[in-house]
Amino acid sequence: MHNNFHCTNFTTHIFRQMMKTPGRTKVADLLSLGQEGAEVTVKGWVRTKRGNKNVAFVAINDGSTISNIQLVFDLQKFSEQQLRDISTGACLRACGTLVASQGSGQRVEIQATDVEVYGTADSATYPLQKKGHTLEFLREIAHLRPRTNTFGAVLRLRHAMAYAIHKYFNDKGFFYLHTPIITASDAEGAGAMFRVTTLDAKNPPLGENGEVCFADDFFGRETSLTVSGQLEGELGAMALGEVYTFGPTFRAENSNTPRHLAEFWMIEPEMAFYEIEDNMNLAEDFIKGLVQYALDHCMDDLTFLNDMYDRELIARLQGVCSTEFVRLSYGEGVKILEQSGQKFEFPVRWGVDLQSEHERYLVETHFKRPVILTDYPKDIKAFYMKQNDDGKTVRAMDVLFPKIGEIIGGSQREESLEKLGARIDELKMDVRTLWWYLDTRRFGTAPHSGFGLGFERLMMFVTGMGNIRDVIPFPRTPKNVEF
Ligand code: 4AD
Numbered sequence: 439m440h441n442n443f444h445c446t447n448f449t450t451h452i453f454r455q456m457m458k459t460p461g462r463t464k465v466a467d468l469l470s471l472g473q474e475g476a477e478v479t480v481k482g483w484v485r486t487k488r489g490n491k492n493v494a495f496v497a498i499n500d501g502s503t504i505s506n507i508q509l510v511f512d513l514q515k516f517s518e519q520q521l522r523d524i525s526t527g528a529c530l531r532a533c534g535t536l537v538a539s540q541g542s543g544q545r546v547e548i549q550a551t552d553v554e555v556y557g558t559a560d561s562a563t564y565p566l567q568k569k570g571h572t573l574e575f576l577r578e579i580a581h582l583r584p585r586t587n588t589f590g591a592v593l594r595l596r597h598a599m600a601y602a603i604h605k606y607f608n609d610k611g612f613f614y615l616h617t618p619i620i621t622a623s624d625a626e627g628a629g630a631m632f633r634v635t636t637l638d639a640k641n642p643p644l645g646e647n648g649e650v651c652f653a654d655d656f657f658g659r660e661t662s663l664t665v666s667g668q669l670e671g672e673l674g675a676m677a678l679g680e681v682y683t684f685g686p687t688f689r690a691e692n693s694n695t696p697r698h699l700a701e702f703w704m705i706e707p708e709m710a711f712y713e714i715e716d717n718m719n720l721a722e723d724f725i726k727g728l729v730q731y732a733l734d735h736c737m738d739d740l741t742f743l744n745d746m747y748d749r750e751l752i753a754r755l756q757g758v759c760s761t762e763f764v765r766l767s768y769g770e771g772v773k774i775l776e777q778s779g780q781k782f783e784f785p786v787r788w789g790v791d792l793q794s795e796h797e798r799y800l801v802e803t804h805f806k807r808p809v810i811l812t813d814y815p816k817d818i819k820a821f822y823m824k825q826n827d828d829g830k831t832v833r834a835m836d837v838l839f840p841k842i843g844e845i846i847g848g849s850q851r852e853e854s855l856e857k858l859g860a861r862i863d864e865l866k867m868d869v870r871t872l873w874w875y876l877d878t879r880r881f882g883t884a885p886h887s888g889f890g891l892g893f894e895r896l897m898m899f900v901t902g903m904g905n906i907r908d909v910i911p912f913p914r915t916p917k918n919v920e921f
Pocket residue numbers: 626628665666667668689697698699700702704706707844845846847848849888889890891892893894895
């Protein structure tokens with residue numbers, strides 16, 4: 439009975455692998471589960487080839503893990519002709535016997551019995567022939583950089599974080615709401631928008647006043663790519679209670695910094711019946727949960743990044759999970775900055791928008807842990823934020839992180855139709871594009887809150903990468919859209 443159970447379990451396991459990866463076993467599975475003596479097939483890309491006159495060692499990576507598996511070719515069994523095309527970057531299929539590894543560094547290796555090269559890579563022109571390229575150079579070959587250890591690690595971590603985000607919210611009973619990419623409203627004035635049009639750029643239809651006539655455009659009006667899914671998220675929260683969006687957002691600011699992209703992904707939870715404290719509690723728990731997920735599931739890739747780029751990475755991640763975030767008001771934060779004696783590039787006083795140098799001073803130098811700043815001046819925040827009784831500040835919250843600065847921006851929302859309407863008038867916003875949003879306040883309004891986490895800012899923190907261009911497969915920044 440007992441034996442039978444074991445036997446079934448074993449076959450199920452093999453069956454699962456066969457189903458998952460037709461005709462091959464993934465390197466990750468070979469290294470962790472592979473049984474010595476098994477006949478196996480591996481398919482992947484050559485990382486290195488070395489050897490002597492008796493034997494050739496070829497390291498294969500298939501993307502399933504940061505580790506390679508070593509193929510050993512006995513040169514008495516393989517002709518030079520057969521091995522000629524095996525060079526760094528080539529893709530191949532190899533069969534052989536899994537044996538205990540002679541060398542250090544891996545448990546098992548494959549004694550090759552058969553090989554087929556799917557695609558060669560000319561060593562004179564293959565850009566990743568040598569190791570140790572700079573991240574700047576790799577950005578110029580973004581179409582090939584996923585084949586490096588660094589970007590393999592980053593992209594696997596990116597996948598793990600996306601999965602962890604859906605899991606976190608699903609486990610909490612939130613619903614994933616798909617908000618539109620093309621929009622006719624200016625959401626929040628968060629930044630310049632990219633226009634979406636099918637009009638002829640060389641010869642657009644002009645109205646009597648000489649201006650472009652968007653009535654002839656695809657949607658019959660001016661449209662853009664969204665800067666945020668929040669306003670539609672609020673519509674969802676007023677029906678489903680707790681929702682989140684997770685999608686691409688677009689900002690046409692000309693800011694060429696290591697922390698800004700023109701196309702980035704944002705996660706925006708929106709919750710009915712949450713006050714600002716509930717919102718802060720969720721943001722802190724959420725981000726700690728995600729970092730903990732990476733520590734629990736991605737240690738191979740984190741260890742690689744820790745060793746290669748940032749010796750404090752893992753300690754920093756563990757630190758965030760085990761410390762309580764500081765919570766203080768913008769006003770208190772500004773006082774600390776004013777009294778710091780620090781020379782900032784941008785002078786600081788009550789009323790100014792904080793720069794990343796100010797945020798990082800508070801987090802890295804003063805408190806030495808993440809900070810949630812609240813109650814910002816209303817004039818530097820969006821129209822929808824709940825107004826405080828002082829008439830000067832709003833119930834905003836920004837979560838500030840070491841090395842990153844602002845990682846989350848959010849607020850309690852103004853639920854009073856009257857106050858919200860007054861603010862819209864004050865800012866001279868076009869109420870005609872927002873009538874549907876105001877209906878949430880007109881019909882069954884409720885206290886509610888939400889926030890936006892920049893996915894690539896999170897990825898910078900989790901991977902330790904210093905430039906946001908290195909945590910997204912194909913970055914879009916001013917004058918950069920090649921791949
Ligand atoms: O602070 P932001 O502009 O807030 C909003 O868009 C709100 N609608 C969110 C909400 O309350 N639902 O942006 C939110 C986050 C920032 O904290 C930052 O992490 C990221 O999005 N972000 C960017 N990331 C990369 N490149 C850019 N240009 C970014 N702009 C904002």
